Each structure stands twice: as C-alpha cells, then as structure tokens.
Amino acid sequence: MFKYVLRNMWRRKARTFLTVFGIVVGIFALTVLGALSARLNQQVKGARDWYSSKISVVPAGSSLFGGDSGYLELSKVAEIQAVPGVKNAIAGFGLPLEEGSTGFGTPEFIIGADLSQAEDELNLIKIKEGRILQDGDQGKVVLGSTLAEKFDAKVGGTVQLKGEPFEVVGIYEPTLSAPDSFAFVSYEDALNLFRAANPYFQVDNIAATIDVIPQPGVDMEELAQRIDESVEGVKVISPAEAEKQISQFSLIFNAILLGIGFIALVVGGLSIINTMIMSVSERTQEIGLKKAIGAETGSVLSEYLLESALIGFSGGLIGMLLGLLAVFLLNNATASNQVAVFTITWMVIVGPVVFATVLGTAAGLFPAFRAARLKPVDALKED
Amino acid sequence: MIVTRGITKVYNIGPVEIKAVDGLDISIEAGEFLSIVGPSGSGKTTLLHLIGLLDVPTSGSVSIDGQEAGALSPKELTRLRREKLGFVFQEFNLLPVLGARENVELPLRYLKVPSQERHRRAMEALEMVGLTNRADNRPSQLSGGERQRVAIARALVTDPVLVLADEPTGELDTHNTCKVIELMRDLNRETGQTFAIVTHDSMVADYTRRVITLRDGKVESDIAGLEKDPVCEADAEDIR
Ligand SMILES: Nc1ncnc2c1ncn2[C@@H]1O[C@H](COP(=O)(O)OP(=O)(O)OP(=O)(O)O)[C@@H](O)[C@H]1O
Numbered sequence: 181m182f183k184y185v186l187r188n189m190w191r192r193k194a195r196t197f198l199t200v201f202g203i204v205v206g207i208f209a210l211t212v213l214g215a216l217s218a219r220l221n222q223q224v225k226g227a228r229d230w231y232s233s234k235i236s237v238v239p240a241g242s243s244l245f246g247g248d249s250g251y252l253e254l255s256k257v258a259e260i261q262a263v264p265g266v267k268n269a270i271a272g273f274g275l276p277l278e279e280g281s282t283g284f285g286t287p288e289f290i291i292g293a294d295l296s297q298a299e300d301e302l303n304l305i306k307i308k309e310g311r312i313l314q315d316g317d318q319g320k321v322v323l324g325s326t327l328a329e330k331f332d333a334k335v336g337g338t339v340q341l342k343g344e345p346f347e348v349v350g351i352y353e354p355t356l357s358a359p360d361s362f363a364f365v366s367y368e369d370a371l372n373l374f375r376a377a378n379p380y381f382q383v384d385n386i387a388a389t390i391d392v393i394p395q396p397g398v399d400m401e402e403l404a405q406r407i408d409e410s411v412e413g414v415k416v417i418s419p420a421e422a423e424k425q426i427s428q429f430s431l432i433f434n435a436i437l438l439g440i441g442f443i444a445l446v447v448g449g450l451s452i453i454n455t456m457i458m459s460v461s462e463r464t465q466e467i468g469l470k471k472a473i474g475a476e477t478g479s480v481l482s483e484y485l486l487e488s489a490l491i492g493f494s495g496g497l498i499g500m501l502l503g504l505l506a507v508f509l510l511n512n513a514t515a516s517n518q519v520a521v522f523t524i525t526w527m528v529i530v531g532p533v534v535f536a537t538v539l540g541t542a543a544g545l546f547p548a549f550r551a552a553r554l555k556p557v558d559a560l561k562e563d
Numbered sequence: 564m565i566v567t568r569g570i571t572k573v574y575n576i577g578p579v580e581i582k583a584v585d586g587l588d589i590s591i592e593a594g595e596f597l598s599i600v601g602p603s604g605s606g607k608t609t610l611l612h613l614i615g616l617l618d619v620p621t622s623g624s625v626s627i628d629g630q631e632a633g634a635l636s637p638k639e640l641t642r643l644r645r646e647k648l649g650f651v652f653q654e655f656n657l658l659p660v661l662g663a664r665e666n667v668e669l670p671l672r673y674l675k676v677p678s679q680e681r682h683r684r685a686m687e688a689l690e691m692v693g694l695t696n697r698a699d700n701r702p703s704q705l706s707g708g709e710r711q712r713v714a715i716a717r718a719l720v721t722d723p724v725l726v727l728a729d730e731p732t733g734e735l736d737t738h739n740t741c742k743v744i745e746l747m748r749d750l751n752r753e754t755g756q757t758f759a760i761v762t763h764d765s766m767v768a769d770y771t772r773r774v775i776t777l778r779d780g781k782v783e784s785d786i787a788g789l790e791k792d793p794v795c796e797a798d799a800e801d802i803r
C-alpha cells in the first residue's frame with residue numbers, strides 16, 4: 181500500500197511538491213525559532229537558578245531587568261541587614277561591559293559586589309580555576325566562562341575592562357546562563373569604572389541592587405515580605421517574583437513561537453486539506469472501483485490518511501533539516517563573537533517533524549472520510 | 564444460484580418518481596452466459612448494480628448462493644462481493660498507477676491472500692486472457708482491448724460465482740469487441756465461468772446463450788437456448 185500511495189503522489193508531482201513546500205516553509209520557520217527559543221529557555225533556566233537562591237532589592241518601580249528609577253541609597257543596606265532573617269545584604273553595582281552592545285546572546289556585564297558580604301553569593305557558581313573574590317580585593321576580576329573564553333584569559337593574567345587593567349584571579353564554571361557573561365569585581369571598582377565612563381553623573385553611596393542572602397532555614401518569601409514592610413522606597417523581588425518576571429520574559433517569545441506554529445498550522449493544514457480533496461475527487465472512480473471489487477472502508481481511509489500523513493512528514497522532515505542547516509550556519513557565523521544564538525535540542529529536531537506529521541494526518545481526516553464513505557455506485561457513476 | 568425476487572429501484576427526482584428497475588424476478592444458474600440488452604435508460608446498469616450488490620433495491624430481494632443480501636450490513640456486502648463476484652466495467656477498470664499484474668492481484672489483496680500465491684494466481688489469470696507478456700505494463704501502455712482483457716483477468720482471479728460486465732466493449736472497435744466477447748465465451752465454455760453482460764451491441768448479444776431484454780425497467784423478453792456462433796474476422800494482428 182505504501183508503494184501505491186507513493187506512486188499516486190508521484191502522479192501529481194507538481195501539486196505534491198507545492199503542498200510539501202508549503203509545509204517546508206512553515207516548519208523551517210518553526211525549527212529556527214524553536215532553536216532560538218531553546219537557547220532562550222536555557223538562559224532563562226540559568227537565570228532562574230541564579231536568582232532563586234537570593235532576594236533582590238531594587239529601587240521602587242524597577243524590575244530585575246533594570247528600569248529608569250535611579251539607584252538605592254547605600255544606607256538601605258544597613259536597614260535591610262537589620263531585618264530578622266537576613267544573613268548578608270550585598271550592595272551591588274552593574275554596568276554594561278561595552279556601551280550599546282545589544283543584539284542576540286547574553287549582554288556582557290561588569291558586576292560589582294560588596295566583597296565584605298558577598299562570599300555566599302559568589303559561591304553560588306562553582307569556581308573552575310583560581311578563587312572567588314575576597315574582601316579587600318582591588319583591581320581583581322573573576323570571569324564568567326564565556327567572557328574568559330572571549331578574552332582568552334588565564335588565572336594570573338590581565339584583562340582590560342573599559343580600558344582599565346584587571347588581574348584575573350578566578351574563572352567560573354559554565355552555567356549556560358547570564359553569569360557566564362559577567363565580569364565580577366568589587367563594588368568600588370565597578371563604581372569607579374562607571375564614574376570614569378559617565379563624568380557628569382554624580383554617584384556616591386549608591387547601589388543598583390542589594391542582594392539578600394537569607395540565614396539558613398529562613399523562608400525566602402516570608403523574608404522578602406518582611407523586608408518589603410520594613411524598608412521604605414524599595415522593591416523587593418523574591419525568588420517567586422523573580423520567577424514571574426523571568427517567565428514573563430520567555431512567555432513573550434514562546435507566544436511568538438506559538439503564533440508561527442499556528443500560522444504553519446492553518447496555512448499548511450488548509451493546503452493539505454485542499455490537495456487531498458482534489459486527490460479524492462479526481463480519484464472518485466478509482467475509489468468506486470476499489471470498493472466494487474471488495475476494498476473495505478478502512479483500507480480506503482488508511483490509504484488517504486497515509487498520503488496526507490506522508491505529505492506532512494516529508495514537509496516536516498525537509499523543513500526541519502533546512503532549519504537545522506540554517507541554525508548551524510548562523511551559529512558558525514557568530515561563533516567568533518562567542519555567542520551561540522541557537523541551541524539544538526531533541527525537541528527542536530523531533531518536535532517540528534511530529535507536528536507536521538500530526539498536522540498532515542489531521543488535515544487528511546476530512547477528505548479521507550469523504551473518500552471512504554463514498555458509495556460504490558455513486559462513485560462509479562461519476563464522470 | 565442468483566435469484567432476484569421482485570426487485571425494484573425507485574429514484575426520486577424532485578416530485579418525479581422513476582422506477583429504473585420495476586419488480587424483476589430473474590434467476591441465473593451456474594455456467595450461464597447471458598446478456599442484458601435494451602434501449603438506453605431501460606435499467607440495465609441499475610439491474611447489474613443490484614445483482615452485483617453495489618446498490619440496495621428499494622424493495623425486493625437478491626440472494627447469492629442461497630444467502631439473502633437484504634439482511635447484510637454494508638461491510639458484509641463488501642465481503643460477499645469480494646468473495647463471490649467479479650466486475651468488468653466499461654472504461655474505468657484499472658488503477659493507472661499499478662501494472663497489469665498488480666491490478667489483477669488487487670482483489671486477492673483484499674482477500675488477504677499471501678503475496679506469493681497472489682502473484683502466481685494473477686499470472687494464471689493473465690495467461691487465460693493471453694497477456695502474460697504485458698504483466699508489468701501500466702494501463703496507459705495497453706490498448707483498449709488489452710485493458711479490458713486485464714479487467715477480465717482481474718474479475719476471474721478470485722474464481723467468482725458470477726462475473727458481471729457493464730458494457731465491457733463499449734469503448735472498443737468492432738475487431739476488439741469481437742476478441743473480447745470471444746474470450747469470455749471461450750472462458751465460459753472451458754471453465755464453466757458464469758457471465759452476465761450488459762450491452763448495447765447486438766454482436767455481443769449474438770454470442771451469448773441467453774438474452775434478457777429490458778424496457779422501462781421491466782423484462783420485455785428473456786430468450787434462452789440461443790446457439791449462434793459467429794467468428795471474429797481475421798485482421799492484420801492475427802496474421803503472424
Ligand atoms: N442516481 C440516479 N438518480 C436518478 N435517476 C437515475 C439514477 N441512476 C439512474 N437513473 C435513471 O434510471 C433509469 C435507468 O438507468 P440505467 O443507468 O439503469 O439505464 P441503462 O439501461 O443502463 O442505460 P444506458 O444504456 O444508457 O447505460 C434512467 O431513466 C436513469 O435516468
């Protein structure tokens with residue numbers, strides 16, 4: 181039967197090809213975006229790990245991903261420190277490594293932290309070589325894995341951050357997330373770099389964020405609540421809140437992906453339905469003949485379902501392979517910048533093909549039932 | 564063997580009621596070679612479809628080998644067709660994407676016959692119609708007469724109790740018509756295969772031993788015991 185179905189499809193080469201091509205386009209887009217989304221989700225997962233073990237305090241009206249609401253007074257650190265259950269309140273100051281470097285991949289950041297408090301936080305990521313920053317370190321940097329690779333840095337070597345030399349004292353293990361593109365320095369160093377870059381800005385005794393490490397056994401959500409109640413003019417982002425903001429971020433992207441999938445579904449599905457209805461109507465007599473000489477309803481049904489499933493499957497397979505090729509080429513093209521834009525997971529490979537096959541089968545249901553239901557007399561009388 | 568009792572088929576076209584077949588009692592015995600003739604619209608095709616279990620009568624009954632068709636579900640009717648009947652139609656007989664042998668094998672496939680046996684029986688049937696050398700040709704590569712012979716092979720391959728043919732020579736020239744009807748007559752004589760042939764063509768009817776003439780859905784005449792034995796004119800193709 182398989183051979184027979186293939187021959188029938190081959191009989192209308194141009195039409196079959198065009199229908200398959202329609203699926204290919206949709207599935208291609210779906211695969212590329214899927215790989216993009218897989219990369220994003222990986223980063224989001226990393227970000228989740230990074231933010232879920234601490235509470236972030238930011239200026240009121242701001243979010244995890246920044247805002248225009250200025251900075252926090254350093255005096256807040258003491259206030260937060262005084263809240264029961266807080267182990268460390270770590271003043272932090274971050275600035276982009278390069279001005280205006282946006283686009284794909286994780287933005288690179290210089291992250292300054294109050295080293296007298298930050299030991300627990302800096303230990304959240306495993307160190308690969310050297311050591312984490314210690315209280316009193318000046319002009320020293322610990323690099324995330326991506327940055328270390330980009331600078332070709334070694335422990336004991338020197339890297340330039342915004343034109344200033346820093347001694348590399350440690351390199352972190354890859355986390356496949358945001359901190360990989362961070363350069364960790366002391367709070368003072370970060371602030372000085374910022375001042376040098378923005379001479380008109382009067383910044384002193386301020387922090388961009390205050391990260392809170394709770395005492396062991398303290399419920400983080402309750403602690404976040406307590407900080408919120410006892411400290412004025414701040415916004416407290418608990419792990420749950422961070423989770424929400426992070427999900428919101430990936431939600432938008434997943435919505436776009438869903439949208440593309442929906443378009444592929446409608447366009448591809450309709451074109452398969454159209455093709456199959458044409459196939460059925462031009463083969464009405466054939467169907468009548470088959471039924472006359474003893475074909476079961478089910479055998480006619482499965483024949484047409486197989487045909488539409490095959491259209492879906494081949495479109496899915498070709499689209500997915502072209503998508504992978506594109507992803508591979510794009511990743512290669514950007515490899516020199518140390519940014520992998522796409523991640524290829526099993527889901528990215530298998531998902532679109534399964535999707536297209538299911539789509540093909542579902543789109544074939546209506547025409548196939550129509551074919552299978554034909555009465556032999558009516559079908560034979562058709563001209 | 565095949566008995567119809569008062570079968571009637573009524574078509575309603577708007578308020579108009581057409582009795583395409585009107586209360587026919589016909590019985591066909593094993594080994595018969597009969598034709599059904601009559602003017603256009605007299606109900607020949609309708610009758611053939613009713614006997615062939617392709618259509619359900621408005622009233623009356625059809626029985627094949629003692630089995631009442633009226634009591635059967637569509638699925639059981641399909642099975643009965645598969646097992647007991649062979650069909651030859653006027654033009655659309657063969658699936659275009661299958662070769663001659665594959666077309667002949669098709670009913671055996673529906674009977675779930677294993678592939679080797681299918682292959683052997685299909686070749687035997689093609690041998691009966693003299694087309695073993697065209698086994699791998701697609702219908703488009705065969706002449707009209709050859710296509711009808713393949714269709715006859717397909718009808719014979721399941722060893723049916725009755726082969727029903729609706730204008731099997733309708734698309735053929737005189738010579739090919741003669742060859743095809745001669746082939747069916749020879750098969751009837753040699754193997755005792757029962758044939759019922761709907762035709763317009765008096766030459767075809769002349770070959771058959773019994774001729775049923777329909778008019779307005781009723782039997783006008785039913786003459787058996789005919790023994791005409793015309794012979795096809797030889798033509799260039801036969802001189803080897
Ligand atoms: N599906 C249908 N709906 C309505 N009327 C029909 C239908 N099929 C056949 N008829 C009518 O039934 C009558 C008998 O038709 P049938 O096809 O059996 O004639 P026939 O003897 O085979 O004619 P022909 O020699 O032209 O093939 C005709 O009047 C025809 O118009």
Ligand SMILES: [Mg+2]
Nearest residue numbers: 607608609729
């Ligand atoms: Mg007719």
